[in-house]
Amino acid sequence: MNNRLPFTMNKGDAFFDRLNEWIGDVFYDILPEAGFELRDEQIFMAFQLERAFKEKKVIFSEAGVGTGKTMVYLLYAICYARYMGKPAIITCADESLIEQLVKKEGDIAKLSKVLDITMDVRLAKSPEQYLCLNKLDHAVNKYDNDNIDEVYDALPNFVTKPAAMQSFHPYGDRKDYAKLNDEEWDMVGWDTFQDCFSCEKRHRCGQTLSRDHYRKSTDLIICSHDFYMEHVWTFEKRKREGQLPLLPEASSVVFDEGHLLEFAAQKALTYKIKNQQVEEILTRLLGNDLREEFAYLVEDSLQANDVFFDMLEENLTNIEGSDRKDITMDTRLVKSAQDLLAKIEEIGNQLVFEGELHTVDHYQLHIVEEYLDSIEFLLKLLLSKEDVIAWAEHANKDLTLVVMPKTVEEVLRENVFSKKIPFIFSSATLSDNENFSYLASSLGIEDYLSFSINSPFDYEENMKLSLTVEEDFLTKFNRTMDSINRNGGRTLVLFSTKEELLRFKAENAENTDFPFLYEGEKEISVLVSEFQNEESAVLCAYHLWEGLDIPGPSLSNVVIWSLPFPPNDPVFAAKRKGLEDPYMQLDVPYMLLRLRQGMGRLIRTTDDSGEITVYLPSGLPEAVRAKIEGVLPTSPVTQ
DSSP states (O other): OOTTSSSOOOTTOOHHHHHHHHHHHIIIIIHHHTTOOOOHHHHHHHHHHHHHHHHTOEEEEEEOTTSOHHHHHHHHHHHHHHHHTSOEEEEESSHHHHHHHHSTTSHHHHHHHHHTOOOOEEEOOOGGGBBOHHHHHHHHHHOOOHHHHHHHHTSOHHHHSOOTTOOOOOOOBGGGGTTSOHHHHHHHBOOTTOOOTTOTTGGGOHHHHHHHHHTTOSSEEEEEHHHHHHHHHHHHHHHHTTOOOSSOOOSOEEEETGGGHHHHHHHHTOEEEEHHHHHHHHHHHHTSOOOHHHHHHHHHHHHHHHHHHHHHHHTEEEOTTOSOEEEOOOHHHHHHHHHHHHHHHHHHHHHHHHHHHTOSOHHHHHHHHHHHHHHHHHHHHHHSSSOEEEEEEEETTEEEEEEEESOOHHHHHHHTTTSSSOEEEEESOOSBTTBOHHHHHHTTOOSEEEEEEOOOOOHHHHEEEEEEEOOOHHHHHHHHHHHHHHTTSOEEEEOSSHHHHHHHHHHTTTOOSSOEEETTSSOHHHHHHHHHHSTTOEEEESSOSSSOOOOSTTOOEEEEOSOOOOOSSHHHHHHHTTOSSHIIIIIHHHHHHHHHHHHTTSOOSTTOOEEEEEEEOTTOOHHHHHHHHHHOSSOOEEO
């Protein structure tokens, strides 16, 4: 008998029979007695999910705002985790939404209180969300910045004053340094080019300690789609290195806002190299007692690396509205990539011999081999005939090359959905008129269950929605300020790009009428909490189209500053190739999905009401406008 289950099970009882009875008690008796509304949508959803858990299948659970879908999947995930003795993993659209699930006003806290269950819930955040001690040391010495100095002064004693018999604890979470803006965090936060394998501070690192902490969760581990996919792609590599996987084995996986999983899978399969990184790795080899022949090979490789990055620099084109640079693969660039690849492959072969001669430290040899393998794979991917997406970025006076696959369905089919466990996709936007085939095929899913439930809210009664054709910046700005004044603040302004937000912020710099909160000024979950608790605040963001849940009067007005079309960058440029009408087949569907999500931020409970303004560009094709009006939750007022 499992005494951790929230219901009793006697010898001979079937788990799903008892679970079914308990779920019925929760929704028909326990929650209503605690003041929760009995929702038919939740009851229907609950018994649909039961089948997915019982048959260990994929299910697409499309449920509109207000259906209570989060509570339903939480109940099943926790009970099944305790029954199986393995935690459930819940993944969110991005890092900013992880904290939404565990906030004190959230569904986990509500269920814990009402059901008198202590839930073991731990957050598994991406490496970028943790402090890097080496970068912090560098920043303290290089910059005169009080905020960064405070971060250093607040480090635990076991970091700055190591001693015997110290007890360690997790630290270093981005959220704990709310005063740092995004630029300051970039100075001290971990990035993909850190050499953690050879770092002498690794065992006192906040990221390492946090990994140890969340792996011990018995109920729920909450992470982002990106981090879950990184776990999947690095699983075998970490095993080869003698490391634990990023996440433990799961009893079930819930993809909240699951319509965004494909983008996360592509991102996790991304390979990066930068000029200085290759130089550092090869130079590290020269510091050993190498054979003369091998030393010359390393020096030739350094020269080949310089030539390749010089050629790459010459073949870049700026992309308007994006930090990414487009790459023209001419014959000279291809030749330089082939030359560098040949040198890297030869070094890999020669390293085997060097290892046998013990001229290179074994641990250092292992690190170099792993780095060279990733560089070799990236160059092969870049030169292959396969569908790949490549671009370059400038940062910190260095050039980075990025390569990622165009499609991921085959890898997902083999590495994720071949597992015989329940996979739950939850979102208000998973299908095209209840047809889930597009999402399923893009993720390599062939066998699945599905259902759709509409929102129970009366949008006609509680929402005033305006479509306004306007492109002039100042006119939009003044109209937005009018709506903010009319609502006493309490406004979410959603931008399509960071550049739009910064221009709005600059124009509004002298405004002291309301507290304005801008994405990038502080850690995002802290901004969301301030917005929720300061009723007159205005939150301006470009990443909060999905998942933001602010019920009540704190959010009474949503302004869609511009239609959220996909960015003009190499990722979407590659997706457009081969499409007969990329604007209507890719750009418009992407925009409609994001628009639906953005409008869904306003009404979160039956008592909520407010207004939405959507700004449209002039010259928008009638066919696109018709599609927009087709996804609106209520009849619009046109201006």
